[in-house]
Amino acid sequence: MSNFALVCNYEGDYGMKVIMLDDDYSMEDVARIAKENIAGVFVPEPLPGTKLRVRRHGEEEFLPESMTISAAGFIQAETVDIVHVKS
Template sequence: MSDQFPLVINFQGDYGMKLLLVDPQSTIEQVATKAKDTLVGIVVKPLPEGATLKVLRHGDTTVLDGKMKVSDAGFVKMEALDIIHSS
């Protein structure tokens, strides 16, 4: 099993950032899904029906490729990512 890689997640609608440990072989899409499964319905209101998730480096406006692996993204440990949703 791969070591877990720490990312800081700023999920739209959450009151603060959260630490999320992910497998470096996970895709960006899988990171977004893990964050959603961890936070939505607990600290974030349920998302609108059909909402899609987009991941960006914190403070950037470029949406990351959902198929890219965490290990290929060039993240540093504890890098902050914004996860936003749209319907």
């Protein structure tokens, strides 16, 4: 486990935020931690039934929720999009 910085482009936020994570965190963990730090502070809480998904910035395909940061091959300070999807 080691500290890992990702730049987070959270849907609806006015700007990007840096979040510090462990490299063994899953994409589900990344979305949860981003929500805990951004939703209700910079943007409204997601509507009930909304799921958050993670993808590399500029890509359309979501990363598997169980994939870890290290398995995704991210580099330090790479940008991810956190997107609301209906579950």
